[in-house]
Amino acid sequence: MTGVALLAGAGLALSGAVAANAxxxxxxxxxxxxxxxxxxxxxxxxxxxxxxxxxxxxxxxxxxxxxxxxxxxxxxxxxxxxxxxxxxxxxxxxxxxxxxxxxxxxxxxxxxxxxxxxxxxxxxxxxxxxxxxxxxxxxxxxxxxxxxxxxxxxxxxxxxxxxxxxxxxxxxxxxxxxxxxxxxxxxxxxxxxxxxxxxxxxxxxxxxxxxxxxxxxxxxxxxxxxxxxxxxxxxxxxxxxxxxxxxxxxxxxxxxxxxxxxxxxxxxxxxxxxxxxxxxxxxxxxxxxxxxxxxxxxxxxxxxxxxxxxxxxxxxxxxIVDDAVAEAEVSGSVPLGEITADFNRAVGTDGATENRGGESTLGNFVADVQLWATTDVGAQIAFMNPGGIRQDLVYAANPDVSGDGEGVVTYREAADVQPFANTLVTMQLTGAQIRQVLEEQWQPAGASRPFLKLGLSEGLSYTYDPAAPAGSHIGTISYQGSPLADDASLTAVLNSFLASGGDNFLGFTAGTGVADSGRIDLQSMVDWFQEFGTATPDDAQRSVGVQLSAPANGGYLPGSTVGVSLSSLLFSTDEPKPTTVEIRLGDALVGTGSIDPTIVDGTDEAGRASVDVTLPAGIAVGAQSLTVTTPGTATSIDVPITVVAASTAGGSGTGTSPGTVGSGSTGSGGVGSGQELAATGAETGPMVAVAILALLVGAGMIVVARRIRVG
CATH class of the missing domain: 3.60.21.10 (Metallo-dependent phosphatases)
Structure with missing residues (x-):
């Protein structure tokens, strides 16, 4: 034990630690x-x-x-x-x-x-x-x-x-x-x-x-x-x-x-x-x-x-290695099924480094497979952690895998994807608990990765606000096309690592009716291919970032413009890359925008767009839904908004409350910050100023640029 504080030279010598004749x-x-x-x-x-x-x-x-x-x-x-x-x-x-x-x-x-x-x-x-x-x-x-x-x-x-x-x-x-x-x-x-x-x-x-x-x-x-x-x-x-x-x-x-x-x-x-x-x-x-x-x-x-x-x-x-390879080839060369294209993990800006913060076709596919494997025990939704996926499923033949060919998935390739041998666990989660789990993708301070993107099974989707404060990112959660209420209950399946709160997803530990199916994650993949034979990547984004310009008077006016900022519209590897996003109100196209495909390391923000949506002058007052799609893919996300009638009455000049953020889990209710609008009356001529303001509001000419989270 040296306890010496100085070092010198390339072969770092400890000053004064030994006698000269040592x-x-x-x-x-x-x-x-x-x-x-x-x-x-x-x-x-x-x-x-x-x-x-x-x-x-x-x-x-x-x-x-x-x-x-x-x-x-x-x-x-x-x-x-x-x-x-x-x-x-x-x-x-x-x-x-x-x-x-x-x-x-x-x-x-x-x-x-x-x-x-x-x-x-x-x-x-x-x-x-x-x-x-x-x-x-x-x-x-x-x-x-x-x-x-x-x-x-x-x-x-x-x-x-x-x-x-x-x-x-x-x-x-x-x-x-x-x-x-x-x-x-x-x-x-x-x-x-x-x-x-x-x-x-x-x-x-x-x-x-x-x-x-x-x-x-x-x-x-x-x-x-x-x-x-x-x-x-x-x-x-x-x-x-x-x-x-x-x-x-x-x-x-x-x-x-x-x-x-x-x-x-x-x-x-x-x-x-x-x-x-x-x-x-x-x-x-x-x-x-x-x-x-x-x-x-x-x-x-x-x-x-x-x-x-x-x-x-x-x-x-x-x-020893040669013997191990020979033994593994016997099991590994067995074909399980086929794929029609690559199933990839997300990557970073260098195009090679794994990005566990990005949505991936492979993460979603693994969730789909595990849901299928446990529907007989009541599973309705599935979650998959990105760290549990260690290799891509690649369409090209792997010359190092005996029995492999183009599109062929062998036992070894499937095992390389999920090498941990976790069991599949089911539990009941409320809508509020699902919201908490999705919030936990934003990891605690000090975590080695600040964001971990969960793979989701088909039928489960959500919107989120990437700029929201911690605990408030998640907007509307949908299950089978309908908003998921906080008091709803669904049976989820996930691997035993996640079920025990791994990767800081502690919300899963609050699930009820927890049951270990005894089925291994890898075996579920083997069984899926034996049942269906061929897999095709789903190119639909199951979560999309959405921010809207703030409405006036508790809702958006007929004929007004709604600013829509979108993110997470694209996958990061060789999946289809649409260049435009379309927004519809019913069957009517009300806005389009160009998609920026730039990857943002550590996040799910690849594919960003800003779209100005002009609401029809004759739009019905009440709850409406904007549908976001990317042509050429299956991505489709509904964004709820509230339309209010234009006011023709004079005001006090102090403004009115724009409403509160919707409940989130239902996506209903007014959207806005709940803050009072600034006073617009002047010291002189107050009645004239109020009248002008009323005319401008009625004509839909005021656009508030402040952004809010979709409820």
């Missing part, structure tokens, strides 16, 4: 994180055998080598590992000599019992977490592991992201508490440094945590107020180095605001790279003299842009 010992710590069962090579993903070859190379150069992982070795795995419950992944990690691992959130995908009773007995390495504890305060997993290397005792303390309860099914970690990383790592580090052999002692302490910085790049760019930044600055001087993960980023160095200037490192994801933390330790004092953290690639690209490995594959690990 004879340092070099110890290498190989780090990986977020491997996620990537057994096979795929482009920049080197695969398990090449990763093992890199570890072999480090060990050959320096026998004083330890290998650790910052977690998520398993879970969210590709098909070869997934179909065999990640046992091949555990086998290859055992074979390449992984010494210890932190417990990541995906280690808990199948629940704590599975981790303790199945995974741990298969692993030759401990899985560590100091901050995941039983309700009675006892440790749920080993908190630390000590390696003795060249006479130096290195203590590795594990820690798990504090977001764990929102990232896995809460039912799977029932009886566990996820406590502060800082408090618990400091506690264990203090015990390892207190001179009491009964609670373990270490010369050097390294925390291996499943939490990390939000972006790749220089460690000088890590925000001090980020989750990881507060952890780094909160760790005591007893902690000498930080190995991190979870955020799938690459960085190595020291953090400027760290009072103890320790090395921090994260090696990306999927065996694209590995971390190497080289420690020079004085053999007498057992203090760190200097350190060099670096992230090393496992592949490179040739002149044609093709990836090639930078290390020889380990033959023993390669044999």
């Amino acid at each position: 004879a340092p010992v070099t110890i290498d710590i190989v780090t990986i994180n977020d491997f996620h069962g990537r057994l096979e090579a795929d482009g920049s993903v080197a695969g398990a055998a090449v990763l093992a070859g890199a570890v072999d190379s480090v060990r050959a150069a320096n026998p004083n080598t330890v290998m650790v992982s910052a977690g998520d070795n398993i879970g969210a795995s590709t098909f070869t590992s997934f179909i065999q419950e990640d046992e091949p992944t555990i086998d290859v990690l055992n074979t390449m000599g992984l010494d210890a691992s932190a417990a990541g959130n995906h280690e808990f995908d199948r629940g704590y019992d599975d981790l303790v009773n199945r995974v741990l007995p298969l692993a030759d390495f401990p899985i560590l977490s100091a901050n995941v504890r039983h309700d009675d305060g006892s440790a749920a997993l080993d908190e630390y592991w000590i390696a003795e290397v060249a006479g130096v005792r290195i203590g590795f303390i594990g820690a798990t992201t504090e977001e764990l309860p929102s990232l896995v099914s809460p039912a799977g970690i029932e009886g566990l508490q996820v406590e502060s990383i800082v408090d618990n790592v400091n506690r264990v580090a203090g015990e390892l440094s207190d001179g009491d052999e009964s609670n373990g002692e270490a010369d050097v302490v390294v925390t291996v945590m499943h939490e990390g910085a939000p972006a790749s790049g220089p460690t000088t760019d890590i925000p001090a107020d980020s989750v990881f930044g507060t952890i780094v600055s909160g760790l005591d001087s007893d902690v000498d180095a930080i190995v991190s993960g979870h955020t799938h980023q690459q960085y190595a160095g020291v953090v400027p605001f760290d009072p103890y200037q320790r090395p921090v490192i994260q090696a990306g994801q999927y065996s694209e790279a590995f971390g190497l933390l080289t420690l020079s330790i004085d053999a007498d004092t057992k203090q760190i003299a200097s350190f060099t953290p670096e992230v090393l690639p496992l592949t490179a690209e040739d002149a044609d842009g093709e990836s090639y490995p930078l290390y020889d594959a380990d033959p023993e690990v390669q044999a």
